[in-house]
Amino acid sequence: MTTRKQMALGAFLYPTGHHAAAWRHPQAQADAGINFKHYAQVAQQAEAAKFDLLFLADSAGARGEDWGALARFSTHYVAQFEPLTLLGALAAVTERIGLVATASTTYNEPYTLARKFASIDHISGGRAGWNLVTSGNEGEAYNFGRDTHPPHDERYRRATEFLAVAEGLWDSWEDDAFTRDKASGVFFDPEKVYSLDHRGEFFAVRGPLNIPRSPQGWPVLVQAGSSEAGKELAGTSAEVVFTAQQTLKDAQAFYRDVKARAVAHGRSPDDVKILPGNFPVVGRTEAEAKTKFDELQSLIHPDVALSILEHRLGIPLRHLPLDGPLPKDIPLTNAARSRQALLLELAEREGLSILQLGLRVAGARGHWQVVGTPEQIADVMEERFLNEGADGFNVMPPYLPGGLTDFIELVIPELRRRGLFRTDYEGRTLREHLGLKRPGRHHKHNKAIEGAGHPAASPAAA
Numbered sequence: 001m002t003t004r005k006q007m008a009l010g011a012f013l014y015p016t017g018h019h020a021a022a023w024r025h026p027q028a029q030a031d032a033g034i035n036f037k038h039y040a041q042v043a044q045q046a047e048a049a050k051f052d053l054l055f056l057a058d059s060a061g062a063r064g065e066d067w068g069a070l071a072r073f074s075t076h077y078v079a080q081f082e083p084l085t086l087l088g089a090l091a092a093v094t095e096r097i098g099l100v101a102t103a104s105t106t107y108n109e110p111y112t113l114a115r116k117f118a119s120i121d122h123i124s125g126g127r128a129g130w131n132l133v134t135s136g137n138e139g140e141a142y143n144f145g146r147d148t149h150p151p152h153d154e155r156y157r158r159a160t161e162f163l164a165v166a167e168g169l170w171d172s173w174e175d176d177a178f179t180r181d182k183a184s185g186v187f188f189d190p191e192k193v194y195s196l197d198h199r200g201e202f203f204a205v206r207g208p209l210n211i212p213r214s215p216q217g218w219p220v221l222v223q224a225g226s227s228e229a230g231k232e233l234a235g236t237s238a239e240v241v242f243t244a245q246q247t248l249k250d251a252q253a254f255y256r257d258v259k260a261r262a263v264a265h266g267r268s269p270d271d272v273k274i275l276p277g278n279f280p281v282v283g284r285t286e287a288e289a290k291t292k293f294d295e296l297q298s299l300i301h302p303d304v305a306l307s308i309l310e311h312r313l314g315i316p317l318r319h320l321p322l323d324g325p326l327p328k329d330i331p332l333t334n335a336a337r338s339r340q341a342l343l344l345e346l347a348e349r350e351g352l353s354i355l356q357l358g359l360r361v362a363g364a365r366g367h368w369q370v371v372g373t374p375e376q377i378a379d380v381m382e383e384r385f386l387n388e389g390a391d392g393f394n395v396m397p398p399y400l401p402g403g404l405t406d407f408i409e410l411v412i413p414e415l416r417r418r419g420l421f422r423t424d425y426e427g428r429t430l431r432e433h434l435g436l437k438r439p440g441r442h443h444k445h446n447k448a449i450e451g452a453g454h455p456a457a458s459p460a461a462a
Helices: 036-048 083-091 110-124 138-143 152-170 228-236 248-264 286-297 302-313 337-350 354-364 374-386 402-417 430-434
Strands: 008-012 053-056 098-104 128-133 220-223 240-243 273-282 368-372 392-395
Touching (some): 008 273, 053 083, 083 098, 083 110, 098 110, 098 220, 110 152, 220 228, 220 430, 228 248, 240 248, 248 273, 248 374, 273 286, 273 374, 286 368, 302 337, 302 354, 337 354, 368 374, 374 392, 374 402
Parallel strands (some): 008 053, 053 098, 220 240, 240 273, 273 368, 273 392
């Protein structure tokens, strides 16, 4: 067993890759979003390389640019599997790699999601993770009986209560509650099941959850918000944080902030792992890497780049000179505020025009973009990892499967040569991969069942 600190790696799988024009790449699987063989192939490829986890994003609705006039040029975040369904299928064709999917607290109910993630944790043998989001796509509101997206602060209040309810439901049963004793006819011990009896601002949930406590106790809790409310939620509850800082200085500030918040809430700094997104374009030489990137950028239609930027910033831009700067005093968006702030800082720091920023966003979707040789990419990853900028990285292949293949065949051997990444798994659960503790039951419940007379627990039920 290794004693040196090693980085965690997630394989963040957009259907055809993270570049906005990835589907147009000659080697991309254009129908990847609904092609299970494609997902199974890349999942098994990542598992063979010993990645900690697969990470699936999601949105419960198509954005305007996905189905409007611009869709003829390029699309994103549309025509793909529902991620929890996909995780269940991937659990059957993988054995060790963690399985993380995105699900919104704004447009779901706690009981439903708690049951689904507990089910996936059982099916996979303890490899499930939940990326908790509050929904940045305002178009989702129209699919759930609303005319507007709930305000940012309200979404985070709901998320905080939602998570508390889900955790309480996962604690419905003690680990050894289900005896399943055929001789006596007793299926479970009624002294080891608890109701939740929750009533709050947004939810009223009695419980208990109708599935036993799962192998990990709870799925690993992942969170991706970097706003003030998002960081506070991360500090109180998240075990993995997916983020998007562009510079080492910004990455260090975020890392230290979230770890400090965790400590302030009585947690250890090691209870939360910071995994920034990393969009790597790898070449055996710098020239080869640049050529690969330029080829991808050439596939972006300018209108699509502008549309993506308008969505990220939350304002119209088409009436402005595209070779000029962004307007001043852009209002705070009601969607993904941390991403808006990141893009405004990037444009100011690098002096980017509106179109240049749009093309940049369409490339890496606002994440940390690294174009270079395996050694150069390993250098910057090592720098952040060893200097309190990251505990690992969520690798965002520019296109699939080739972009993931490049990273596995060229960068991972260099990371291993430096002792920074595992050569084999040492555990079987996602918590074990990440070095996270299995949570004990610590939510206080009212007893759901008093005595042994409950029909589900008694010999009469057999």
